Amino acid sequence: MSQAFDYAALAPFLSVHLNNLGDPYAAESTLLNTRALEQEVLAYFGKLWRSTDRKPLVPESFWGYLLGMGATEGNMYALWSAREYLRTQDFTEGAKSSVREEPVVFYSEASHYSMAKCASALGIPTFEDLGNGLYPGQCPVTSDGRWPHGVPTDNGAVDPERLAELVDFFADKGHPPIIVLNAGTTFAGSFDDSPAVWQALCPVLERHSFRTGTDGANRQDFWIHVDGALGAAYLPYLEMAHTQKLTSERGPRFDFSLPYICSIVTSSHKWYGAPFASGVYMSREKYRMRPETHPEYVSTPDTTLCGSRNGLSALILWYALATISPDEQAATAARCTELAAYAHHQLQSISEWHPSFQVHRAPPSLAVRFTRPRPDIFDRFHLSGEGKLAHIVVMPHVTRSAIDLLVDALRSTDALA
Template sequence: MAPHFPVNKFSTNGQEPSDYDRQAVMITNQIGMEEKSQQLDEDFAVVEPKDEECAVERLHHLTKIVTEFQDHLRERASNQLGHPGNHNCSHYLALSTLLQYNINNVGDPFKESNYGLHTKKFEVSVLDWFAQLWGIDKDEYWGYVTNGGTEGNLHGILMGRELLPNGILYTSQESHYSMLKIARMYRMDCETIASLATGEMDCNDLQDKLLMNKDRPAIINVTIGTTFKGAVDDLDLVVQTLIDSGFSDNQFYIHCDAAMSGLVVPFLKQVTKFTFKKPIGSVSISGHKFLGCPMPCGVLLTRRKYIKLISRNIEYIATCDSTIAGSRNGHSPIFMWYVLNIKGWKGLKQDVEKCLKNARYLRHHLKKAGISSMLNETSVTVVFERPQDSEFIRHWQLQCLGSMAHVVVMPHVTIEMLDRFLYDLIRKRNIWHGTLHPPCLAEDMGICNCACPVHARKHMN
């Protein structure tokens, strides 16, 4: 008999372990595995009820599957460390009665439509809150609640492209993957800018590439919380680089991708302020990451004077089409409104302080254990050497890139969870490496963060 991982019927391949510490389960033969897989397919099939009695049985069966799935989600959330989502969502149960309504915020959030079941008043209140956070007056901004950060990026870059049709998109190699996708979708020329070891955009490389293309406008993506290292691009330095390269105000457009840290850096005193008082054209912020909405959503803010470039009146819906999506989720604005009212500025600031403290706790103990690791000063993302066991990575749901992995310390991540992770990592790391030295990660995260024997000795000296 060959050892095999327990079947998890909620994973895409049916074999993701639901409990890392109960992997030693034996499955006797391949035929049994095939029979089990076939049964799982039948469990998830959409079946047309044949009569009333069968429909009742089917309802009981569906309830059983959903209940088991809820147990699966609860267990997976208890080990969710690698993805930037806040899983403290229980307070949203108070809004569950709204699921009985088909709510659609079709069209412009500031204009009525002929569809009466919408939450546009809640949406505008959410937008007003974010506009205040980002320093732009009510009569100067336009925005909407999106389906997530990528949609916000799509809209922001579209604004830049419409204002500067011949513009080149400049984005760092640490940018979210949506940026290159957007360049392809909009058929834009794109320059990828090198990044520093911290993950921040290298403005020397930006200047070199701007000077190579001085005859064309620049559309710059500034990342506030890079996907993997949580780095924050230096907005002031980007603006100064544009000026030094000979680009006037009407020759560049800046979009801020703040999906990750758009609700972190505004609460930090030591950080250069990101605000519409500076020459930015748009910002995209996620609502399901730090804020913890239970569905993908976000906010796009731009300057009101720009929206006329893409807004079109649509007669049969009796409103303006000014968003990337036509029909839009009407539930997410009220979920965002609800949590902002519960937490407020004070509550969000406390969440930021707690996450920063816990991230520093994790980084301290990784360093103490001799594990290469890094943490940017304004970040809640702790980067460290990649674990050597794919099942360990899957259990803790880590994101990996090359020789690195990371933990994103969201509000649901407790010290107890981090202690369990550290114990598991340090114990298993001794097995993975044995007498071998851990890898050198100086090139990936900087010499000062590398704990390989060569660089560790240099730190001691």
């Protein structure tokens, strides 16, 4: 999470209860809210993620809301939306589902742990669950037929061909896929290549007579969600920086300019910085769920997960976007990726002191992974770990001097003890 923020100007609002209740675009039911600011923030992300504007409102127009929690809530909402879309007969007017079997969730072995938790809470089987339950020993992508927890990856990014093989196996049995791609994995910070995934996936879906939307139909028999907790905010600015020749690094496309992307989520406290967890969920108007009920008590239909949502989240994110221009964000993205490359280079030099020392970075990732040091160094620098590796994530508040201090500590003779 970025610590480079200052919201002191908003302190007076801490004395006000701001409640954004229900759908941001439905009738307001509370007097003290920030829904106008929430709509401005959503319009900003609609442009940032290259979606269709809401004026005029068309099926491809963006729709979304600001989350009460971080990206995990958005992931939960995406899976819930996908489940209902693939199950129901009249999710959108004039578009009926032809799916007869339960949908199946696919995510990579590098995906955030919340994906399994969300799928379990919603009762949606993952390909591992369904494979172990109905097709033990028949996994097409492992040598022994065992079902892995996630789709295999290559340097942290999902393997499009292995994903397509797994989808093919379940599509052959009538199960529509709910696919989660990553714009910045949790530990490696890797980016799944959405266009490459679609190139491998589309022929599989068509071969099994699943609608892909490529024929102009207003319905499709799949859902692709992008978990961009960090990367969905970082990558667009990096692309701006690349266009401005501030950096040579850039990431793969992941946004709504790709017609097969159904939903995207980001955690606003990660790239922009905030004193508490918050985020943005966005999909298209044609995927907006119909409200379960129209409760008279709150006088507004509610299509969100939490109902009452923290209006301060919208105010804080609106303030961040209003006070830091896109060009400034692009310059920050360029500086961060340059600093991540610097950290990678400096950490590589440690192998002179410790020949077994490993360092990994997959550009344009802001995460640099390296051999886990002894506990006191690990704790001193607030590192995160996974197995025998630790990592740092170069956020806007990180400085070159902080990286140099870490490198100096790792050069000590017993740093890896």
